[in-house]
Amino acid sequence: MATKTSAARGARSAMRIIKKYPNRRLYDTATSGYITLTDVRQMVVENTPFEVRDAKTNEELTRTILLQIILEEEAVGVPMFSNDMLSQMIRLYGGAMQGVVGGLFEQNVRAFTEFQKNIAEKGGTLIGSTGADGGQVGSEVWQQFMQLQAPAMQGVMGNYLEQSSKMFLDMQQKMQESSKQFFPGFAYPGFPGAAGDKK
Numbered sequence: 001m002a003t004k005t006s007a008a009r010g011a012r013s014a015m016r017i018i019k020k021y022p023n024r025r026l027y028d029t030a031t032s033g034y035i036t037l038t039d040v041r042q043m044v045v046e047n048t049p050f051e052v053r054d055a056k057t058n059e060e061l062t063r064t065i066l067l068q069i070i071l072e073e074e075a076v077g078v079p080m081f082s083n084d085m086l087s088q089m090i091r092l093y094g095g096a097m098q099g100v101v102g103g104l105f106e107q108n109v110r111a112f113t114e115f116q117k118n119i120a121e122k123g124g125t126l127i128g129s130t131g132a133d134g135g136q137v138g139s140e141v142w143q144q145f146m147q148l149q150a151p152a153m154q155g156v157m158g159n160y161l162e163q164s165s166k167m168f169l170d171m172q173q174k175m176q177e178s179s180k181q182f183f184p185g186f187a188y189p190g191f192p193g194a195a196g197d198k199k
Contacts, residue, residue: 014049015049015051016028016043016048016049017030017051019054019055020052020055020065022055022056026039026052037065037068039068040052041069044048044066044069
């Protein structure tokens with residue numbers, strides 16, 4: 001019992017609390033100083049557990065801050081989400097597949113992250129080893145290789161998510177069409193003749 005309680009306390013103490021003030025400034029209670037979205041992004045990259053809370057109401061705002069970071073990342077460099085994919089994702093909201101899609105995207109992104117991590121770890125074992133030409137693999141060479149791979153991996157992930165979005169939209173459309181045949185008197189928003197449709 002005492003072990004569980006101390007473990008729970010340890011988990012809570014490891015969680016960094018960031019307070020968001022009305023002036024949009026972020027205050028890190030662990031360092032007693034103001035931080036930027038770039039600092040929060042670094043915490044995500046380093047797997048540092050944190051929560052963002054409204055300084056006045058204590059409402060949790062972590063998700064909102066993470067979405068802001070994604071928006072900033074998409075605005076510079078190589079975007080992961082194309083306009084088409086973002087449109088597809090918006091269309092999934094409110095549909096029958098919304099709950100399923102979120103879970104599957106989460107699993108796939110986690111699997112892809114593990115794949116990236118494994119490649120990085122295997123690269124670490126290569127550093128200092130002797131290649132077929134007798135030369136040694138240096139850490140700088142490996143870092144250059146990984147930097148070149150990053151845009152390609154990002155593109156692969158973006159394409160995969162885009163194809164997944166299209167597939168789920170097709171499934172949703174087919175489900176709606178099938179249910180129309182079984183329940184012809186029911187109103188289906190978005191279908192011709194549905195209740196509430198204005199001509």
